[in-house]
Amino acid sequence: MAKKTSGRGQRDLRVQVRTARGRKLSSTRWLDRQLNDPYVRRAKANGYRGRAAYKIIELDDKYRFLVPGARVVDLGCAPGGWSQVAVERTNALGERAGKPQGRVIGIDLKPVDPIAGAELHVLDFLSEAADAQVRAWLVGRADVVMSDMAASASGHKQTDHLRIVALCEAAAELAFDVLEEGGTFVAKVLAGGAETGLQTLLKQRFEKVSNVKPPASRADSSEKFVVATGFRG
Template sequence: MTEKKGSSGRGQRDLKVKVKTARGRRLSSTRWLERQLNDPYVKRARAEGYRGRAAFKIIELDDKYRFLVPGARVVDLGCAPGGWCQVAVKRVNALGEKTGKARGTVLGVDLQEVEPIAGADLHQLDFLADDADELVKGWLGGSADVVMSDMAAASSGHKQTDHLRIIGLCEAAAALAFDVLDEGGTFVAKVLAGGAEAGLQTLLKQRFAKVANVKPPASRSDSSEKFVVATGFRG
């Protein structure tokens, strides 16, 4: 690696990491690594103890829509590696650290085992299983106030196929949300812009008072991802 130097104010240097292409490493991999090393959100995640830059996406969405409130019961679908759960634990007061504030609950589920997070109840579960909704409500001890998902299907390399896959995941997440959300609840999920999300939008508008489509600043500008935030579940 080499460092590219530039001026960023008196007595300071703006250091950009430049990655040399190593033998056996594809150019695309080199570019990805270089982008990661220079991404300010990646650096912030490390500095603030989050498990990934995606934590800042849910932070920015919640700053705008205020659904992760103290006392809220939150379900994070496809929660690995756990950054969204980390944010939710703090904001809903799942550890009971905010005196005088209601204590919330954070439940994370994923196909793979997730390293424990203080204040979060993590379970290895296929949320597409027939009994997933009942298991989730059992672990929560009732209904949820928020169901959120940052899931994305494994990339096939074909843009339209990937778009359809993630819309399918989002629709399945919405179906579970309909089963576990309390009246007035919120559903947040990642989608990819591409034209096939119209059916999902129609469905959500039938079940929620408001549906917004947002691209938070932490979402990379060259990515087609955006997030749907549906509030005021009608039950």
């Protein structure tokens, strides 16, 4: 059962989650964090499909890659928060008069609920012909390839780290095949040491590679984001 509490002078009420019969302590802690997470509340209020939308918002506020007219590929796009932001910022719906209209291609292994302004496809980006298929959908090349993907958690920190780095490296390889010269690659990684090879690879192909932990990324999470700009082609 959840109980709203507030201290003297506080305007926002905190939801206190009590341990319910049959619920594990870890589940109670997760529920407490979700109910009291300001990004979760903001996402619901603004119609985003998850708090992760604010991660790409904060990254784009800093690096300005989701510009009107940009062609964006969102890998592993479910549930769709990043694609929603990309639609808004690239003017994919053409609602901003006088601004070029962008395109947003979302890709995932399973169907994703429709998003106005985004073209959502079921595709395994690791398949051999994935890059050609993406270029066909775009009728050209992309200005941005972005990925908030994470491999299924195994419970072993180092194994999970290696899996997500491998996934990020695969996403980077697809980006090399579909990006326009000058393009941007954005992807989530987990800090842990194995990402050194990825950094070296990206520095060979992009003018600038930055590692960022946006404010929306929880402090207790080892995730960070690599933002590689100025693709050399």
